[in-house]
Amino acid sequence: MIYNAEDWARLRNAVFAVSLVAWVVILLEPRASACCAVNAAGVSWTVLLAAHPPASLAGNWALMLIAMMAPMLVAPIYHIRISSFARRRARSTMLFAAGYGTVWMVAGIVIVAVELIAAWRMPGSYLPATIVGLTAVLWQASPFKQRCLNRCHSHRPLAAFGFAADLDVFRFGLEQGLWCTASCWAAMLFPMLLPEAHFTAMAAVAILxxxxxxxxxxxxRWRWRGFGTAARSLSLRLRGPQRDPAPLTAVS
Amino acid sequence: MATYTRNNAWNKGGNLTNPDLLWYAKGVGKMMSRALNDPASWWFYAAIHGEYVTPANIQPAFPGWKFIKAPPTVPTSPLPTKAAQDLYWNQCQHQSWFFPPWHRGYLMALEAQLRQDIVSLGGPATWALPYWNYFGGTNGSQYQMPPAFAAKKLPDNSPNPLFVNMRYGPDGNGNIFIPTPAGEAAHPGDPNFSRGQVNANYMSNDLYTGHDQVTKLPGFGGPETLFHHGGGTSGNWEGNPHNLVHVYVGYYGAVTAPLYGLMSDPGTAGLDPIFYLHHANIDRMWAIWNANGNANPTKSGWLKGPTTRKFVMPGTNGQPWYYTPDQMKDLAKLNYSYQELKSPPAPKAAGLPKRLALLGAKDAAAAAKKAPATPAKPKVTELLGASARPLKISGRVSKAAVKLDAGVRRKTTRSLAMAAKTAAPDNVYIKVENVRGTFDATVLSVYLDLPEGAKPGESRQYLAGNIALFGLRRASMKDGQHAGEGLTFILDATPVIDQLHLKNEFDVESLQVSVIPADPLPENADITVGRISIYREGF
Known part of the structure; x- marks a missing residue:
């Protein structure tokens, strides 16, 4: 009905497990990762596309999305689960994922195309990654990014019955996908353009x-975002739990 | 013996012969004489709670502080540095389990500043904020605002800083009272007192966060959150009395624009000196709830406070004072006490035995009465029905059909019918979701299957609950701290459903929910409910 810590933890663990599986597949089979699949040094377009058929690229892109994006979907999926009849929860979650995934797959056409072109025209060069990296940093600090993030936090009321319910969760997935893509496009493109250290960059971007x-x-407004929380989380992991705060003596 | 004791504001008749109130007025006056950007100013402290003075918070639908009709004359410049704004302003915690401890720290910090000013004016070094206990007095007679706040002048004939122009009260005429049960009893037949009632019923809750057969969702103190400046679902005791008192005190007068009483909106409430007496009482009730043996959360997420933004107040030494809920949880350790730390007139929950008896399970009721068990926790919570489209709240009454799912409804019907055997009938809740808009200054009563022509004040058997829209416009700002999701309310509809079940009126395709404002809404009042749903809780 509303947020419940135990239910949330169960859902979070399940979603994280899905993400983890995708990460393991990528780590075990580097060719399955979209950002590592392209080696285009000195080949023609035809050879490039023959070596990397669109279906394979799409599959790799989807795998990367699952690994990196799934942890961010806990809140909207939780919203769907508490807003839906128990028997519809799985179906509604799948429809949401379909809407969300559709947007990212369409965006992937552009992103993977940029990756291919960069790998084809400037194989082994850090220039494309540097340009996109700087753009991503600029975007990360911009008010436009914050507006997108704010919309990602917004969860619409959902119809509960019949086709209207299906349509609503699919639309919700589309909306979340749009704002998520608008928020993260540059950060997602950056690791794909790096000639090496893809995994490290992917992991860093996913954490951020x-x-x-x-x-x-x-x-x-213009400000750094994400880095502070990431640093605090990392610090907690490294230092362990903090000591109890000092007792209050007086408000002075 | 605590150094600081907060006393009842109604001592000495609640007027300016009460030294606590007179010194409060003088201290407030001194703080009001300072500039907006001075952390020791009244205006700065109000902005810590919430403000409409920075560009981010001024939008077409949200009148800024510059529209406030004096007194007080509220400055809108000079603004403090961006760093000071980010550190201190717009911090209040609502619809969150941090609501009680954040406000305790806020009161203490303001009090320290006031005390310093009061001492500089020749006042007592042990001065503490008085509280307004609207449930207090002989036969609950203190539901009226202490008269000191309605006086325009101090005894020395200078303007009274406690007097506020935009404080309209439930009648919209500056007569400030709280429609408590005692107020209603003293004014039989007066519709102004039979509106959505303010009561202390949730003092019988036994869980700070969570729910069982005694405590309804989301619990006495509020739902688990991170740093949460508002939006979502209030804790039970934050909802009633806290939110309702805010709205009834502020309310609205002859409204031509969304300019209503200061107390009705968290972004203006801290400007009204009555705010802090209301919150002293809310804080007192938390202390009583603890003194009655109820426990605060023990999770480190609550004890240590949020990690994304820390609670901080300006100290009187010019340095920020950071605090955690862990430091706030025990009033005695803070060197504070209250004149009265007793329970208000025992508002007891109806309880399971009474309910079982009503459902015809007499043996089970007798057994439950004889050996009261630890309140059971629900095993399952699931959606039972929902409205199909958003509902615009306007005028006198707005209605929505909530379609029920036949399969889930059968589970609840069966559990009610089997109460004699299981002694654990379902609970049923109404969830009023994503309430958005710009008109905070009203209280909505939510009825289930209210018969045509029934008078709301005389039809409480159909009443699921009263909701105050305190915080609505802030929670509806798309780029606000709750992404414009609005407010959500959970109302315990179990007693109404029991009655419908007994009359064989629950086994239906849909139920009608009626939303009735305490007064007909002004034409420009903008309020929309995203969805109304009904949930069952099975034990």
Whole structure:
């Protein structure tokens, strides 16, 4: 009905497990990762496309999405689960994922195309990654990014019965996908353009995007976002739990 | 013996012969004399709670502080540095389990500043904020605002800083009273008192966060959140009395624009000196709830406070004072006490035995009465029905059909019919979701299957609950701290459903929910409910 810590933890663990499986597949089979699949040095377009058929690229892109984006979907999926009849929860979640995934798959056509072109025209060059990396940093600090993040935190009321319910969750998935793509496009493109250290960059971007979602919505303006929460989380992991705060003596 | 004791504001008749109130007025006056950007100013403290003075918070539908009709004359410049705004302002915790401890720290910090000013004016070094206990007095007679706040002048004939122009009260005429049960009893037949009632019923809750057969969702103190400036679902005791008192005190007068009483909106409430007496009482009730043996959360997420933004107040030494809920949880350790730390007139929950007896399970009721068990926790919570489309709240009454799912409804019907055997009938809740808009200054009564022509004040058997829209416009700002999701309310519809079940009126395709404002809404009042749903809880 409303947020419940135990239910949330169960859902979060399930979603994280799905993400983890995708990460393991990528780590075990590097060719399955979209950002590592392209080696285009000195080949023609025809050879390039023959070596990387669209279906394989799409599959790799989807795998990367599952690994990196799934942890950010806990909140909207939780919203769907508490807003739906028990018997419809799985179906509604799948429809949401379909809507969300559709947007990212369409965006993937552009992103993977950029990756291919960069790999084809400037194989082994850090220039494309540097340009996109700087753009991503600029985007990360911009008020436009904050506006997108704010919309990602917004969860529409959902119809409960019949086709209207199906349509509503699919639309909800489309909306979340649109705002998520608008928020994360540059950060997602960056690791794909790196000639090496893809996994490290992917993991860093995934952590940053997850952490920025932990921050509450706020006024759109120029500021660094995500890094503070990421640093605090990392610090907690490294230092362990903090000691109890000092007792209050007086408000002075 | 605590150094600081907060006393009842109604001592000495609640007027300016009460030294606590007179010194409060003088201290407030001194704080009001400072500039907006001074952390020791009244305006700065109000902005810590919430403000409409920075560009981010001023939008077409949200009148800024510059529209406030004096007194007080509220400054809108000079703004403090961005860093100071980010550190201190717009911090209040609502619809959150941090609501009680954040406000306790807020009161203490303001009090320290006031005390310093009061001492500088020759006042007592042990001065503490008085509280307004609207449930207090002989036969609950203190539901009226202490008269000191309605006086325009102090005894020395200077303007009274406690007097506020935009404080309209439930009648919209500046007569400030709280429609408590005692107020209603003293004014039989007066519709102004039979509107959505303010009561202390949730003092009988036994869970801070969570629910069982005694405590309804989301629990006495509020739902588990991170740093949460508002939006979502209030804790039970935050909802009633806290939110209702805010709205009834502020309310609205002859409204031509969304300019209503200061107390009705968290972004203006801290400007009204009555705010802090209301919150002293809310804080007192939390202390009583603890003194009655009820426990605060023990999770580190609550004890240590949010990690994304820490609770911080300006100290009187000019340095930020950071605090955690862990430090706030025990009033005695803070060197504070209250004149009265007793329960208000025992509002007891109806309880399971009474309910079982009503459902015809007499043996089970007798057994439950004889050996009261630890309140059971629900095993399953699931959606039972929902409205199909958003509902615009306007005028006198707005209605929505909530279609029920036949399969889930059968589970509840069976559990009610089997109460004698299981002694654990379902609970049923109404969830009023995603309430958005710009008109905070009203209280909505939510009825289930209210018969045509029934008078709301005389039809409480159909009443699921009263909701105050305190915080609505802030929670509806798309780029606000709740992404414009609005407010959500959970109302316990179990007693109404029991009655419908006994009359064989629950086994139907849909139920009608009627939403009735305490007063007909002004034409420009903008309020929309995203969805109304009904949930069952099975034990």
């Amino acid at each position: 995007m997850f952490c920025e979602r932990l921050d509450p919505p706020r006024e759109p």
